[in-house]
Amino acid sequence: MSPQIIGQFLEGIETKQSLEMLWRLAFLFVVIAFVEQGLAIVTTYVSEDVAWKATNQLRKEVAAHCLKLDLSFHQKYSPGTMVERLDGDITALSNFFSQLAFSLFTNLLLLGGVLVLLTVIDWRIGLIVTAIAVGTLIVLDTIRKRAEPHWQAVLQANAELYGYLEERFKGTEEIRSNGATDYVLRGLYRLQQARMQKEFGALPWLVANLTLPTAALTLATVTVFVFGDYLHQRAGLSVGNIYVLYYYVGLLGGPLWQVVNQIESIQLAGASIGRIQELRNIESKIKDGTKTPLTQGPLRISFQDLVFRYDEDEGNVLSDINLTIYPCEVVSVLGRTGSGKSTLSRLLIRQIDATSGIVSLANDGAPPTDIREISLDHLRHRIGVVTQEVQLFRATLRDNLTFFNPSITDQQLQATLTEFGLGDWLNRLPAGLDTIIGAGGQGLSDGEAQLIAFLRVFQRNPSLVILDEASSRLDPITEGLISQAVARLLQGRTGIVIAHRLKTIKQADKVIILEKGRIVEQGSPSQLANDPNSRLAEYLKIDENASLYPYPNNHEASVIAQ
Numbered sequence: 140m141s142p143q144i145i146g147q148f149l150e151g152i153e154t155k156q157s158l159e160m161l162w163r164l165a166f167l168f169v170v171i172a173f174v175e176q177g178l179a180i181v182t183t184y185v186s187e188d189v190a191w192k193a194t195n196q197l198r199k200e201v202a203a204h205c206l207k208l209d210l211s212f213h214q215k216y217s218p219g220t221m222v223e224r225l226d227g228d229i230t231a232l233s234n235f236f237s238q239l240a241f242s243l244f245t246n247l248l249l250l251g252g253v254l255v256l257l258t259v260i261d262w263r264i265g266l267i268v269t270a271i272a273v274g275t276l277i278v279l280d281t282i283r284k285r286a287e288p289h290w291q292a293v294l295q296a297n298a299e300l301y302g303y304l305e306e307r308f309k310g311t312e313e314i315r316s317n318g319a320t321d322y323v324l325r326g327l328y329r330l331q332q333a334r335m336q337k338e339f340g341a342l343p344w345l346v347a348n349l350t351l352p353t354a355a356l357t358l359a360t361v362t363v364f365v366f367g368d369y370l371h372q373r374a375g376l377s378v379g380n381i382y383v384l385y386y387y388v389g390l391l392g393g394p395l396w397q398v399v400n401q402i403e404s405i406q407l408a409g410a411s412i413g414r415i416q417e418l419r420n421i422e423s424k425i426k427d428g429t430k431t432p433l434t435q436g437p438l439r440i441s442f443q444d445l446v447f448r449y450d451e452d453e454g455n456v457l458s459d460i461n462l463t464i465y466p467c468e469v470v471s472v473l474g475r476t477g478s479g480k481s482t483l484s485r486l487l488i489r490q491i492d493a494t495s496g497i498v499s500l501a502n503d504g505a506p507p508t509d510i511r512e513i514s515l516d517h518l519r520h521r522i523g524v525v526t527q528e529v530q531l532f533r534a535t536l537r538d539n540l541t542f543f544n545p546s547i548t549d550q551q552l553q554a555t556l557t558e559f560g561l562g563d564w565l566n567r568l569p570a571g572l573d574t575i576i577g578a579g580g581q582g583l584s585d586g587e588a589q590l591i592a593f594l595r596v597f598q599r600n601p602s603l604v605i606l607d608e609a610s611s612r613l614d615p616i617t618e619g620l621i622s623q624a625v626a627r628l629l630q631g632r633t634g635i636v637i638a639h640r641l642k643t644i645k646q647a648d649k650v651i652i653l654e655k656g657r658i659v660e661q662g663s664p665s666q667l668a669n670d671p672n673s674r675l676a677e678y679l680k681i682d683e684n685a686s687l688y689p690y691p692n693n694h695e696a697s698v699i700a701q
């Protein structure tokens with residue numbers, strides 16, 4: 140509209156129209172400019188709003204779905220990949236909603252409209268410019284297709300670089316202490332060089348992509364001026380019309396370039412939809428049960444002829460496990476690294492299901508229920524687990540303790556912290572319960588992180604507690620605090636303690652020793668310790684305070700031996 144008015148304005152000057160007429164045209168021009176801007180704001184707002192709402196909902200759904208998937212799923216996809224799939228793919232979709240769909244439509248409309256208008260004003264110039272535009276579109280599309288493998292290579296090189304950085308940043312401490320900084324930097328240099336080479340490969344296509352629309356535009360402008368002048372002289376084409384033609388040709392550059400790129404982005408959005416759908420179609424192998432038989436109070440656990448393997452093609456990780464753990468009993472599980480101890484705990488919270496055999500749970504006096512029939516939420520609510528690697532979140536100490544449950548009061552937390560011997564520690568913290576703890580427990584010692592994990596479990600008042608002890612060594616004071624905390628945590632509950640420190644087994648009613656996934660010894664700690672032929676006695680002979688692994692290839696044992 141606006142250029143038409145400017146055209147009329149120029150024609151008005153040429154044909155000496157009244158000043159009032161020219162003023163009106165100028166006013167109309169301003170009004171239209173305002174309306175255009177207003178419409179742009181409204182459409183941007185509406186499309187962004189739709190995009191945010193729809194994609195946030197989608198992010199939430201997909202994230203919730205993924206969180207419920209099996210352990211094997213989470214082992215298959217690294218955190219980096221998951222972020223890319225959850226965020227990258229959905230952002231591509233969000234772009235589609237907020238900008239692409241609308242803007243491709245308007246660009247196509249603009250392109251078509253401009254070409255039609257040019258043809259209406261002067262069909263000869265219109266036809267030539269249309270030919271230039273169509274030719275440019277075809278060439279741009281060819282460039283895009285040729286450039287695609289190069290861009291994919293750049294993306295791949297980027298992913299490798301970021302993966303490398305993520306891993307090295309995580310291991311900063313080890314890298315520094317082992318003097319591997321130069322080696323790591325050389326690796327970084329190599330990956331950056333690889334990325335640069337890939338980018339060089341893509342560069343000519345990028346330059347072609349960027350310059351072609353400008354070249355096409357220049358050609359079209361020259362056409363307008365050369366033919367316009369000719370037609371002005373010979374066929375009476377007015378200066379106003381030449382301006383309008385010139386203005387419209389100027390409008391072609393943007394849409395020409397954008398249409399091609401937007402078509403590509405739409406293809407990308409299509410691919411994203413496919414990948415999101417694929418993620419949503421992955422079903423958990425662990426089927427949820429319906430029964431809710433467990434109540435507060437210690438549980439009885441029974442493993443019957445249990446066999447488990449992670450992979451169908453691989454050997455059994457657990458074999459012929461037959462074991463009953465009675466309410467309030469505390470069982471220490473010992474065994475070499477890789478003997479299947481943590482696997483036993485994963486079976487109980489159904490991160491994995493037995494390959495054959497049955498695991499059942501019951502409260503005192505109640506009939507046993509196969510854990511596969513119990514609702515997962517119900518089951519996991521009644522079992523508290525502290526794993527070998529304590530996971531703390533970047534949040535306040537309060538949130539880390541309550542797990543974002545607002546119904547637990549500060550008084551309760553303070554009382555529990557004091558009960559666990561952490562009262563003084565809490566008082567020394569700068570902001571008390573509001574102190575922010577870093578992700579991965581930065582700023583806390585290993586011992587403190589473990590104590591926090593114990594407290595977290597304690598708040599939930601579970602009926603069965605599984606402690607997979609961390610293998611890191613602690614100072615004697617922290618050790619003391621931990622032993623005290625463990626004793627408090629296990630009080631009135633059934634407990635399974637996967638012990639990496641022999642001291643811990645003193646608290647146990649029963650000791651089980653696993654070897655290559657089989658129970659090779661079980662009995663009371665004192666009975667086994669006093670039997671000189673028992674494996675436990677052999678373990679104890681090495682060092683009362685040492686790691687449980689009396690093998691020379693064990694790092695910890697060899698450190699102790701020094």
Ligand code: ATP
Nearest residue numbers: 214449450456474475476477478479480481482483
């Ligand atoms: P540690 O004392 O080192 O913690 P562990 O006794 O807890 O050892 P598990 O984690 O139960 O050992 O592992 C038992 C065996 O199962 C090991 O051989 C291990 O390699 C294998 N394993 C563990 N997790 C998986 C998995 N997700 N997929 C395939 N194999 C696994």
Ligand code: MG
Nearest residue numbers: 480481527607
């Ligand atoms: Mg383990």
